[in-house]
Amino acid sequence: MYLGIHFAARSDVGLVRANNQDSGFAGPHLLAVADGMGGAAGGDIASSIAIARLAALEGEAHGPDDALDELKTAISDAHAQIVERARNDPELSGLGTTVTALLRSGSTLSMAHIGDSRAYLLRDGTLEQVTTDHSFVQHLVDTGRLSAADAEHHPKRSMLLRVLGDIDADVPVDISVRETRDGDRWLLCSDGLSGVVSKDTLRTTMLEVEDPGDCADALVNLALNAGAPDNVTCVIGDIVDIDAAPDGVGPSTSSQIVGSAARDRRKPSAGGDTPAGKAARLAAREEPDEDDEPARDRWSRLRPWILPLVTLAVIAGAAWGGYWWSQQQYYVGDSEGFVTIYRGIPEAVGELSLSHVVEKTGIPTDELAPYQRERVLDAIRVRSLDDAADVVLQLEAGD
Numbered sequence: 001m002y003l004g005i006h007f008a009a010r011s012d013v014g015l016v017r018a019n020n021q022d023s024g025f026a027g028p029h030l031l032a033v034a035d036g037m038g039g040a041a042g043g044d045i046a047s048s049i050a051i052a053r054l055a056a057l058e059g060e061a062h063g064p065d066d067a068l069d070e071l072k073t074a075i076s077d078a079h080a081q082i083v084e085r086a087r088n089d090p091e092l093s094g095l096g097t098t099v100t101a102l103l104r105s106g107s108t109l110s111m112a113h114i115g116d117s118r119a120y121l122l123r124d125g126t127l128e129q130v131t132t133d134h135s136f137v138q139h140l141v142d143t144g145r146l147s148a149a150d151a152e153h154h155p156k157r158s159m160l161l162r163v164l165g166d167i168d169a170d171v172p173v174d175i176s177v178r179e180t181r182d183g184d185r186w187l188l189c190s191d192g193l194s195g196v197v198s199k200d201t202l203r204t205t206m207l208e209v210e211d212p213g214d215c216a217d218a219l220v221n222l223a224l225n226a227g228a229p230d231n232v233t234c235v236i237g238d239i240v241d242i243d244a245a246p247d248g249v250g251p252s253t254s255s256q257i258v259g260s261a262a263r264d265r266r267k268p269s270a271g272g273d274t275p276a277g278k279a280a281r282l283a284a285r286e287e288p289d290e291d292d293e294p295a296r297d298r299w300s301r302l303r304p305w306i307l308p309l310v311t312l313a314v315i316a317g318a319a320w321g322g323y324w325w326s327q328q329q330y331y332v333g334d335s336e337g338f339v340t341i342y343r344g345i346p347e348a349v350g351e352l353s354l355s356h357v358v359e360k361t362g363i364p365t366d367e368l369a370p371y372q373r374e375r376v377l378d379a380i381r382v383r384s385l386d387d388a389a390d391v392v393l394q395l396e397a398g399d
Contacts, residue, residue: 003107003180006238006251007031008212010220011259013269014192014228020260022190022233023047023097027058027255031237032101033117035190036260037163042095044260046082050097050164051261053078057103058255067105068177071112075099075173079164086166094384096165099173100131100188102237104180113174115163118194120202121178122185127203131174134162136359136389145362156359158191161389184239189219192230197222212236224270233259330388331355332380332395339363339376339395341388346379358385361392368395 009026013019021036021043034050036043053074062070078099086092098115111119116133132138136159140146151157162171185206194202201222209215216236223232240251329345335357344355365376372395382388 001182001244002242003104003182003239004028004242004251005031005104006212006240007236007256008216009233009235009256009258010213010216011231011233011262012220012224012228014231015224015269016227016229017231019044020231021047022192022231023051023257023259023261024188024233024235025051025055025058025255025257025261026235026237027055028251028253029062029104030054030058030101030255031186031188031235032099033188033190033233033235034100034261035098035115035117035192035231035233036095037097037160038092038095038166042086042092043097045085045092046095046097046164047259048261049081049085050075050078050099051257051259053081054099054101055255055257062103062105064105064108067103067108067110068175071101071103071110072173072175075101075112075114075164079171082164083166083168093166096163096386098160098163098190102186102188107180109178109180111174111176111178114171115160116158117188117190120187120189120199120206122187122203122206123181123183125207127199127206129199130178134174135160139389139393157195159359159389160386161393163386165386167383167387180239182239182241182244186237186239187219187234188237189234190231192228192232193219193223193234195230196226196228206236212238220270228269231259327354330358330382330385332376332382332388332391334365334376335360337365339365339368339392341385341392342379343385345381358388361396363392363396369398372398 005028007026009024011020011022011024023034025032032051032054034047036047038046057070057074082095086095098117100113100117100119103110113119113131114134116135119130121128121130135157137146137151137154137157139161141148141151164171187202187206205218205222206215209218216234219234220232327344331342331346333340333342333346339361340357341359342355343358347354365373368376380391382391
């Protein structure tokens with residue numbers, strides 16, 4: 001028996017986002033999804049870098065013993081390139097991406113995963129989520145502080161603990177090897193799909209829609225009908241026995257690239273004309289200007305006030321700029337005896353506090369080691385929310 005992959009990849013910008021920061025790849029040997037983050041430009045750059053580096057593995061021969069190392073190396077190289085891009089362009093600071101990838105070698109699949117994109121396996125009618133989200137909410141579930149049902153609607157469910165980001169440090173990636181079977185169906189997707197479509201609906205669709213391309217289209221449409229607040233990307237991979245296929249009939253050998261890594265990355269959403277798409281456009285539409293006063297009259301009335309207004313604007317802008325900067329900072333401190341993640345800086349201007357609580361953990365400050373407790377009470381400043389979550393995990397582990 002010679003096993004191959006019948007595959008398809010689809011991506012849609014969704015009904016709310018201005019651009020697509022997801023990227024996806026499907027080929028005879030490689031399936032991959034990357035969900036970028038980091039502002040208007042950073043996210044699509046990060047996911048494109050990851051997919052471009054992984055795509056280089058598609059044309060290579062992989063022995064069973066080498067595939068896993070090659071996958072790890074490709075992700076490490078992508079991380080290094082992301083760090084380099086951010087170092088050379090400060091405007092890209094904070095960019096990052098999730099990665100979930102499968103690399104086939106014979107009858108085995110090597111898997112790499114970081115972030116909250118997901119891999120599902122449909123086998124014998126049962127759909128299993130193979131990957132574990134690297135999110136703060138999932139950590140709360142794993143430690144028994146939150147139920148799985150509550151996690152689905154938690155306001156911080158998108159807060160990630162691990163991504164390929166612009167921090168030049170080793171990032172732990174989940175690596176595994178799985179045996180394949182004829183009839184297995186794999187789904188790799190960004191949280192733009194799994195976040196709005198239930199697991200039961202995913203299973204039903206994957207069971208009922210036989211063709212991989214049609215199945216991927218159906219899954220994207222489900223997300224669009226649910227409002228698609230995020231980019232939606234999915235990859236379907238069916239494990240098939242090529243020896244059992246009729247002569248001349250077999251999986252395609254032409255790879256598919258979708259999302260921000262593709263040439264048609266600016267393609268508008270396929271759901272633009274649906275009721276959900278029309279509702280999204282209506283919500284985003286600006287209210288019309290009802291002031292019919294001629295522009296010349298308005299200018300003559302406003303002109304005497306221009307200089308005072310500009311002066312006030314400069315002063316207010318400087319104050320707002322300082323406050324805005326403070327709200328891009330994070331730190332880990334104490335709140336009512338518990339380790340707490342704050343946004344802002346541990347300072348105040350008069351009665352105005354320059355920080356607020358993002359997440360109060362269940363870790364008692366008094367139970368920390370003395371040196372850890374002193375650090376928390378003094379406030380551990382970090383660059384991002386992800387870094388703050390990492391600090392919390394280190395404190396919990398006693399590091």
